[in-house]
Amino acid sequence: MTINTSRRGFLKGAAAAGAVLLIGARTDGALAAASSETAQLNPFVKIDANGTVTAIVKHFEKGQGPATGLPTLIAEEIGLRMDQIEYEFAPSNPEVYNNLLFGPFQGTGGSTAMANSWLQYRQAGAAAREMLIAAAAADWGVDASGITIEEGIIKAGDKSAPIGDFVAAAAQLEPPAEPRLKGPTEFKLIGNEAVRRKDSAIKGNGQAMYAMDVHLPNQMVAMIKRPESRGGLVTGFDDSASKDVNGYISAAVLPNQAGVAVYAENTWAAIQARDALEVEWDLSAAETRDSDQIEAEIMSALDAEPTYNVNNVDVASVTAAIDGADTVVEKTFYFPLLAHAPMEPLNCTIEQTADGNIVLHDGSQMPTGPHMAYQQIFGLPPEKIQINTMLAGGSFGRRATPDADYQVEAALAFVVTDRSRPVKLVWTREDDIRSGYYRPAFGHKVRVGLDEGGNIVGWQHQVAGQSIMKGTAFESFAVHDGVDHSSIEGIADSPYQIPGMALGLTDTPKATSVLWWRSVGHTHTAYVMETMMDLAANAAGRDPVEFRLSHLTDSGDADQQRKAGVLKLAAEKADWGNVPEGRSQGIAVHKSFGSYVAEVVEVSGDAEEGIRIEKVTCAVDCGIAVNPDVVRAQMEGGIGYGIGHVMRDQITLTGGSVDQFNFPDYEPLRIGDIAAIDVHIIPSAEAPTGVGEPGTPPSAPALANAIAKLSGVQVTNLPMAENGVSFV
Numbered sequence: 001m002t003i004n005t006s007r008r009g010f011l012k013g014a015a016a017a018g019a020v021l022l023i024g025a026r027t028d029g030a031l032a033a034a035s036s037e038t039a040q041l042n043p044f045v046k047i048d049a050n051g052t053v054t055a056i057v058k059h060f061e062k063g064q065g066p067a068t069g070l071p072t073l074i075a076e077e078i079g080l081r082m083d084q085i086e087y088e089f090a091p092s093n094p095e096v097y098n099n100l101l102f103g104p105f106q107g108t109g110g111s112t113a114m115a116n117s118w119l120q121y122r123q124a125g126a127a128a129r130e131m132l133i134a135a136a137a138a139d140w141g142v143d144a145s146g147i148t149i150e151e152g153i154i155k156a157g158d159k160s161a162p163i164g165d166f167v168a169a170a171a172q173l174e175p176p177a178e179p180r181l182k183g184p185t186e187f188k189l190i191g192n193e194a195v196r197r198k199d200s201a202i203k204g205n206g207q208a209m210y211a212m213d214v215h216l217p218n219q220m221v222a223m224i225k226r227p228e229s230r231g232g233l234v235t236g237f238d239d240s241a242s243k244d245v246n247g248y249i250s251a252a253v254l255p256n257q258a259g260v261a262v263y264a265e266n267t268w269a270a271i272q273a274r275d276a277l278e279v280e281w282d283l284s285a286a287e288t289r290d291s292d293q294i295e296a297e298i299m300s301a302l303d304a305e306p307t308y309n310v311n312n313v314d315v316a317s318v319t320a321a322i323d324g325a326d327t328v329v330e331k332t333f334y335f336p337l338l339a340h341a342p343m344e345p346l347n348c349t350i351e352q353t354a355d356g357n358i359v360l361h362d363g364s365q366m367p368t369g370p371h372m373a374y375q376q377i378f379g380l381p382p383e384k385i386q387i388n389t390m391l392a393g394g395s396f397g398r399r400a401t402p403d404a405d406y407q408v409e410a411a412l413a414f415v416v417t418d419r420s421r422p423v424k425l426v427w428t429r430e431d432d433i434r435s436g437y438y439r440p441a442f443g444h445k446v447r448v449g450l451d452e453g454g455n456i457v458g459w460q461h462q463v464a465g466q467s468i469m470k471g472t473a474f475e476s477f478a479v480h481d482g483v484d485h486s487s488i489e490g491i492a493d494s495p496y497q498i499p500g501m502a503l504g505l506t507d508t509p510k511a512t513s514v515l516w517w518r519s520v521g522h523t524h525t526a527y528v529m530e531t532m533m534d535l536a537a538n539a540a541g542r543d544p545v546e547f548r549l550s551h552l553t554d555s556g557d558a559d560q561q562r563k564a565g566v567l568k569l570a571a572e573k574a575d576w577g578n579v580p581e582g583r584s585q586g587i588a589v590h591k592s593f594g595s596y597v598a599e600v601v602e603v604s605g606d607a608e609e610g611i612r613i614e615k616v617t618c619a620v621d622c623g624i625a626v627n628p629d630v631v632r633a634q635m636e637g638g639i640g641y642g643i644g645h646v647m648r649d650q651i652t653l654t655g656g657s658v659d660q661f662n663f664p665d666y667e668p669l670r671i672g673d674i675a676a677i678d679v680h681i682i683p684s685a686e687a688p689t690g691v692g693e694p695g696t697p698p699s700a701p702a703l704a705n706a707i708a709k710l711s712g713v714q715v716t717n718l719p720m721a722e723n724g725v726s727f728v
Helices: 007-017 066-078 113-140 163-170 200-205 267-276 291-303 315-323 368-378 405-415 429-434 522-540 544-549 558-573 628-648 699-711
Strands: 039-042 045-047 053-057 085-089 148-150 153-156 159-162 220-225 233-238 248-253 260-264 278-282 327-335 347-352 358-362 385-389 423-426 442-450 456-465 501-507 583-592 595-606 610-621 677-681
Touching: 039 113, 039 163, 045 113, 045 163, 053 066, 066 085, 066 113, 113 148, 113 153, 113 163, 153 163, 159 163, 220 267, 220 405, 233 248, 248 267, 260 267, 260 405, 291 327, 291 442, 291 456, 315 442, 315 456, 315 501, 327 522, 347 405, 358 368, 358 405, 368 385, 368 405, 405 423, 442 522, 456 522, 522 544, 522 583, 522 699, 544 558, 544 583, 558 583, 558 595, 558 610, 558 677, 583 699, 595 628, 595 699, 610 628, 610 699, 628 677, 628 699
Parallel strands: 053 085, 220 423, 358 385, 456 501, 610 677
Antiparallel strands: 039 045, 045 053, 148 153, 153 159, 220 260, 233 278, 248 260, 327 442, 347 358, 347 423, 442 456, 583 595, 595 610
């Protein structure tokens, strides 16, 4: 196993993880001997003398399952039960723990945790297994080929011993360059339906430590008074009334003037003192538009010539084909801003140690961002900054921003103090809804031409909206030839065989601050693609499933085969077309983050009196399902997240200020909103792909298609509750 890292980087990472034996500590790259009985056999595996194995998890846990999935890979290769392996989060060190799909950057996102760790963590476990076996073979005087490890016991004929007996000896050996990986027939944990999450028990009994649970001795709680409209700057403040609040300490303008930090002895005092604070703002550079203006700008852009001809086709010929078609289906769509609204609002705690190190305690989704920012803010080398990654109560993209916004906010609130007391930054729910980052607003305009046989002869698709990536550190790899691919993903790379597709994109001015949101561009592109496929099928007088399959006919194309596979399975399991009187079904299928998901939504009721979602049937092809239980949970969560937001939610602005403030007017999905969800996983030998996000994109269009079939109401402006559909 080859691990590219520097000696200094490895020592830094190991120190933070508490390891004493590690690859890379010597200049020859071999393991260094030490007196401790705990060995870190490589950056991802640590074993103590009693045989307890710890997986060093480089992806943080916000509910999506890497604290179970990555230990599963190591346990499988070594030969352990799941109760014989623990986990801890990796230190911030992109030289060792980088996301292989992000480049030299440590982070979790884009449903990449399993996809980029699949081979890496299996190789780590296999290397540890071979080192332990080699140590046992030398001690017992037997051939290594006859030794196995089963449930943490090393066995050779009549000899057996726990792996802990050979940890010290294994630590003296050279790691194998190419350890043998187990084949699928040898798997006992990977794909095992009985394997349950490693973090369920501690979350259920209250032992789990989230970032919000951090309480350091002598800490202060800081809250930030921010402008009503993003972009405003502080020109002065009066804390006279705040001084009357019991527990209030002080207030200070942040160095960037983006807000006033209010310090108190506890959270309640900080809330009260902040509410009492009077602040003067310079709003000359702030957002001042209303939502209606933003929508009008986007819709106007759809009617103009697009800035980018994404797939470089002859637009005139596509237009001519559609104009000459027997039937033309045309729709315009609008998608509003959306908040992420995780259950745990943003927070983190920062302290300075006696030796001058800066320590950040955070549910850190992308630790490299704040690590780099802190080097500039505090003027320190990277090894003087430590990030203690905690569990997080959801994210959906919010805890990973290009500018490390809330971590920088905490650092600025800390740097203006004398640093003698730790500072815990806390956002309220209202802060999260009103002062955060949002899924950008987008519009689509689509024209589809059909011939007399009901076949597509041309598809013209205009997209306009707010680029997520432009102007950020991610622009260099996400934007090509001026096109932000996150704006048109799911259209430009759709597996459907659609003749004559013209795709245009226009960027419009950003409203407040925009950010990736669970499934990023697929949140709106899947809705448009799949509702238009239904409309085209209906215009052609063809069954929606059959119509889609007719555009997935290339048997040699794996993309089309796998997309067709989930479509067929979802239809079969939902008993497509056979529903009781008074009900209808809608279907949608979409590929995102390497995975293929089809969903059938069954509804009853009436759009005016109230729609009830009776059942969602889901089929997913995510390659090898490492933890089927986690896969099902992520599909269920993604479905609920997608459906819940299109039912009721939007972020609107008045004079640049967000109108919504908390869950009463930005309502999350209720447990009773979906009566049942049934998930089916397609067996696969392909490498694992993402599951955190792919369940979301097809959920909303499947619901829309079911409602349209039941009530004849085609929702093209969201949310549904504001555009002709009520729910019970």
